[in-house]
Amino acid sequence: MEQWLSLLDSTIRVATPLVLAALAGMFSERSGVVDIGLEGKMLVAAFASGAAAFVTHSPWLGLLAGVMAAVSMAMVHAFVSVTYNGNQLISGMAINTIASGITPVLGLAWFQQGGNTPQLDDDSRFHDIALPFADALGNVPVIGQLYSKLLSGHSILVYLTILIIPLVSWVVYRSRFGLRLRAVGENPHAADTAGVSVARVRYIALFWGGVLCGMAGTFLSVYQTGSFIKEMTAGKGFLALAALIFGKWRPLPAVLGCLLFAFADALQIRLEGVDLPLIGQIPSQAIQVIPYVLTVLLLAGFVGRAVAPKAIGVPFVKSR
Amino acid sequence: MKFGQPSTLPRWAQLSVLPVLNLLAALLVTGFVTWMIGEDPWECLQLLVSGAFGSGEGIGYTLFYTTGFIFTGLAVATAFHAGLFNIGGEGQAYLAGLGVTLVVLAFDHTLPPLVLVPLCILAAMGFGAAWAFIPGWLQAKRGSHIVVTTIMFNFIAYSLMLYLIGHHLIEAGSQNPTTREFGHNAWIPALHQLAAGVGIQLPNTPLNLTFIMALLACVLFYLLVWHSRWGFQLRTVGVNESAARYAGINVSKTIMLAMCISGALSGFAAINELLGSTHRMNVSFTNGVGFVGIAVALMGRNHPVGIILSALLFGGLTQGGLELSFEKPVITREMIIFIQGLIILFCGALENLFEPFIAGLFKRKEDK
Numbered sequence: 001m002e003q004w005l006s007l008l009d010s011t012i013r014v015a016t017p018l019v020l021a022a023l024a025g026m027f028s029e030r031s032g033v034v035d036i037g038l039e040g041k042m043l044v045a046a047f048a049s050g051a052a053a054f055v056t057h058s059p060w061l062g063l064l065a066g067v068m069a070a071v072s073m074a075m076v077h078a079f080v081s082v083t084y085n086g087n088q089l090i091s092g093m094a095i096n097t098i099a100s101g102i103t104p105v106l107g108l109a110w111f112q113q114g115g116n117t118p119q120l121d122d123d124s125r126f127h128d129i130a131l132p133f134a135d136a137l138g139n140v141p142v143i144g145q146l147y148s149k150l151l152s153g154h155s156i157l158v159y160l161t162i163l164i165i166p167l168v169s170w171v172v173y174r175s176r177f178g179l180r181l182r183a184v185g186e187n188p189h190a191a192d193t194a195g196v197s198v199a200r201v202r203y204i205a206l207f208w209g210g211v212l213c214g215m216a217g218t219f220l221s222v223y224q225t226g227s228f229i230k231e232m233t234a235g236k237g238f239l240a241l242a243a244l245i246f247g248k249w250r251p252l253p254a255v256l257g258c259l260l261f262a263f264a265d266a267l268q269i270r271l272e273g274v275d276l277p278l279i280g281q282i283p284s285q286a287i288q289v290i291p292y293v294l295t296v297l298l299l300a301g302f303v304g305r306a307v308a309p310k311a312i313g314v315p316f317v318k319s320r
Numbered sequence: 321m322k323f324g325q326p327s328t329l330p331r332w333a334q335l336s337v338l339p340v341l342n343l344l345a346a347l348l349v350t351g352f353v354t355w356m357i358g359e360d361p362w363e364c365l366q367l368l369v370s371g372a373f374g375s376g377e378g379i380g381y382t383l384f385y386t387t388g389f390i391f392t393g394l395a396v397a398t399a400f401h402a403g404l405f406n407i408g409g410e411g412q413a414y415l416a417g418l419g420v421t422l423v424v425l426a427f428d429h430t431l432p433p434l435v436l437v438p439l440c441i442l443a444a445m446g447f448g449a450a451w452a453f454i455p456g457w458l459q460a461k462r463g464s465h466i467v468v469t470t471i472m473f474n475f476i477a478y479s480l481m482l483y484l485i486g487h488h489l490i491e492a493g494s495q496n497p498t499t500r501e502f503g504h505n506a507w508i509p510a511l512h513q514l515a516a517g518v519g520i521q522l523p524n525t526p527l528n529l530t531f532i533m534a535l536l537a538c539v540l541f542y543l544l545v546w547h548s549r550w551g552f553q554l555r556t557v558g559v560n561e562s563a564a565r566y567a568g569i570n571v572s573k574t575i576m577l578a579m580c581i582s583g584a585l586s587g588f589a590a591i592n593e594l595l596g597s598t599h600r601m602n603v604s605f606t607n608g609v610g611f612v613g614i615a616v617a618l619m620g621r622n623h624p625v626g627i628i629l630s631a632l633l634f635g636g637l638t639q640g641g642l643e644l645s646f647e648k649p650v651i652t653r654e655m656i657i658f659i660q661g662l663i664i665l666f667c668g669a670l671e672n673l674f675e676p677f678i679a680g681l682f683k684r685k686e687d688k
Contacts, residue, residue: 036467076665086669089405089467093614094665101658102353109357109650238471245468285483292472292479299464308465 005149007266012154013224015255015262016161017042017216021240022247022254023168024212028074029249030172031205032185032311033081036092037073038213039237040099045070045217047103050117050228051110053124053221062124062222063157067214073099074210075203082202085315096237104230117221117228126155126223155223157215164212169251181205185309188316198316216240242295245306261291328679335626339619339667341674343633346662353658357650364644364651371643372636378643380512380525384597386628386635387527388589390534392613393631394541395585397622399466401545402578403558408455408470409586409610411477412448416587418481419447420594421489421499421601428503436505440595444587451477452583453576460572466579474610485603498602508595528596533588538624554578586610608657612638615660618668634660 021038028035048069053062073095080091104115111117134152137144172178183191184201192198216236221228239261247254268287275281298306329338351361372382392409399406423443427436455469482497491500508529512522545551556564557574565571589609594601612634619633620626641656666673 034467036471080665080669084670084673086671087405088669089407090614090618090664091669093407093611094661094669097611097615097661097664098658099661101654101656101661104652104654105353105658106357108652115652115654235475238475241468242472283483283487285479285486289476289479292475296458296464296469296472296476299469300458300462301464306464 001145005145007263007270008150009153010266010269011259011263012150012158013262014265015258016158017219017236018240018243018258018262019161019165019255020212020216020219021237022243022258023164023251024209024216025241025244026168026172026249026251026254027181027205027212028077028209029244029312030185030309031181031202032188032309032314032316033077033202033206034088034092034313035077035206035209036089036241037077037095037237038240039233039235040092040096041070041073041210041213042217042220042237043096043099043103043231043233044073045214046221046232047107047117047217047228049214049218050120050221051107053120054111054118054227057121057124059124059126059222063215063218066218066222067211070214070217071207071210074206074213078203078206081206081315082199085317088313088315100231103228107228107230115230120222120226124222125226126157126219128153128155129159155219157219157223160215165251165255172251177201177204182309184316185311188311192316192318198318202316213237239291242291245295245308246291246298248306249309264290329675329682333678333682334675335621335623337678338672338674339621339626341678342666342671343619343663345673346659346666349662350655350659354651354655359648359651364648367644367647368637368640370640371647372640376523377525378639380523380527381642382632382635382639383531384525384527384592384635385638386631387531387534387592387596388609389612389616389631389634390538390627391585391588391592392610393616393620393627394537394624395582395610396613396617397620397627398541398545398554398585399578399582400617400622401551401558402554402575403561404456404459404466404575404578404582406452406455406470406579406582407467407611407614408452408473409582409589409613410606410608411470411474411610412451412583412586413589413606413610414474414477414481415451416444416448416583417590417594417601417605418484419443419587420590424502424506424595425489425499428506431505433505433507437508437595440506441588441591444591445584446587448583448585448587448590449580450583452579452586456576456579459579460575482603485601489601496602499600502595502599506595507599508591510596526597528592530588530592530596534592535628537585537588538628542624550574550577586613589613612660615664615668618671619663621671 021042025035025038045066049062049066052065053059077091077095080086081088107115107117131152134148138148172181180191180196180201183196184198188198220232225232243257243261244254246257264287268284271282272284273281297303354361354364372378392413395409396406420440420443423440451473455466455473458464458469459466485497489499490497510526510528512524515522545554553569553574556567556569557571561571593605598605616627616630616634619630637656637659641653644651645653
């Protein structure tokens with residue numbers, strides 16, 4: 001029980017930034033704009049929030065800076081994809097490359113610590129929060145344990161994420177904006193004829209995507225490690241993209257994909273060097289590679305079929 | 321301002337003025353960042369240029385980096401002509417390195433160089449092509465998007481190589497994740513050694529025969545893409561897939577073959593690096609060469625001449641950037657990655673950004 005709880009606990013920790021990034025990607029891709037720049041936006045956000053939290057001694061100002069940094073990158077992407085009708089894939093590539101270049105350069109120039117930001121002190125970091133009665137319920141079997149060991153004791157960002165998941169799901173499927181979002185991603189010409197501004201919807205979608213990426217990046221630097229480390233996103237943006245495809249561009253299945261990948265990751269750390277009966281040791285690389293292989297198989301239609309929003313990647317040029 | 325409209329500029333201006341303006345825009349942003357971190361942009365630019373082209377040694381290193389970039393640039397361009405965006409050059413070069421390493425480790429003490437090196441090249445091409453073929457096949461037959469699959473294949477390649485090098489290929493007793501040194505039979509001669517053979521003194525750099533192969537590859541690429549039946553099919557598929565299908569072109573075969581050629585070309589980057597310079601395989605030998613290829617192809621507008629010029633630019637940036645980082649400790653080699661990103665942004669995603677302005681200038685001249 002103890003072991004399972006701690007395994008699930010670290011699953012939640014690993015999954016949080018993935019979930020945020022995957023939901024960010026969903027906003028963008030549901031509006032018809034390919035977003036392979038999730039990784040870059042997370043990375044800039046991680047740097048900006050780490051730097052701002054260090055300077056201002058406030059995790060919240062760090063979060064604000066992280067969100068602003070990711071949103072500004074998202075707006076570059078929006079300019080290329082919506083206003084300029086440029087190639088969205090290349091723009092995403094550019095954002096990733098710019099992010100992995102600029103963060104260590106600024107980091108070294110401002111903090112002289114090899115491109116990282118200094119370790120944050122306790123006041124400038126997000127902390128684990130004990131939910132009410134967590135201690136008291138700790139000894140109640142199963143439910144109490146689940147509550148106190150699994151649900152309690154996470155950072156505020158985790159709880160925000162837990163609230164964001166149903167909210168996003170509601171926005172996409174039940175709100176006016178969600179209807180427009182999906183219409184623009186499936187058939188922008190029809191949406192345009194119905195009087196919806198395709199450009200406006202896509203800008204808004206990318207904006208919220210930027211906000212979510214900003215939170216994801218902030219989680220990494222201002223909560224998890226307590227400083228920005230070069231290339232600290234390490235493929236998490238692409239993992240989130242994989243989860244998004246895995247969830248077939250739907251919010252809840254995408255979240256499940258993130259949890260699955262995070263579980264595999266948490267499990268892999270515990271299996272390091274352990275001899276399993278019959279199989280022997282599993283190399284950690286074999287587990288790391290699972291999400292990517294699954295995504296390829298899914299895209300190829302070998303396990304179900306992943307159907308992307310129809311208008312994805314195609315610039316919308318208003319017909320005259 | 322109207323973007324995304326057909327260009328009204330003459331072709332020469334499209335191919336020369338716009339890339340130069342885009343490059344200037346990228347340099348301007350870089351200059352701004354340089355100024356922001358408290359350095360003199362102009363002085364840094366001078367150090368960069370003199371580091372890359374100011375000495376024989378600098379030029380040798382620049383051309384060595386250029387070699388790899390030409391190959392990966394051609395690789396990306398081949399796929400581009402078929403309408404495919406191959407982000408997987410890095411993984412393909414990685415797997416090609418595996419092919420080379422397996423051949424070398426098996427035969428470097430038994431086969432003479434004249435047999436071994438061509439065998440290595442075939443292995444690099446074969447492994448690179450095979451790693452690109454799978455996403456190509458998935459795109460052609462199963463309709464999965466090549467960009468996402470090649471991204472995933474980069475990660476799969478990386479994990480696979482970490483495992484293979486860490487568990488199987490690592491030199492016995494070594495702590496570093498590298499193979500043993502390759503036998504001399506598998507070394508591709510450096511140009512300074514060859515030149516010394518005919519009595520010419522060149523500075524000692526890793527620039528090797530692969531550079532000549534890169535130039536040859538550019539000629540072959542030109543002939544294949546613009547002067548062969550298959551090249552015509554390739555470009556037709558790239559421009560309009562349904563028209564190509566209607567014209568009786570086997571689209572899926574063209575896509576798969578384009579990806580194989582693309583992967584095989586990426587493989588040569590591994591030859592340049594492993595047989596021409598490091599002479600052993602290590603975990604990070606590709607060092608982003610596949611990603612730079614994307615910028616090279618975009619900036620060179622998928623034409624061999626453009627690719628040579630932009631590969632030279634990126635080779636110079638790499639070498640000059642290293643020199644610059646020795647002189648100015650605050651400017652690291654990541655600055656070069658940042659410039660690469662800006663070039664991808666301006667020359668790729670925003671390639672015609674300045675078109676309306678330039679078109680306006682041309683129009684005014686005509687009106688007069």
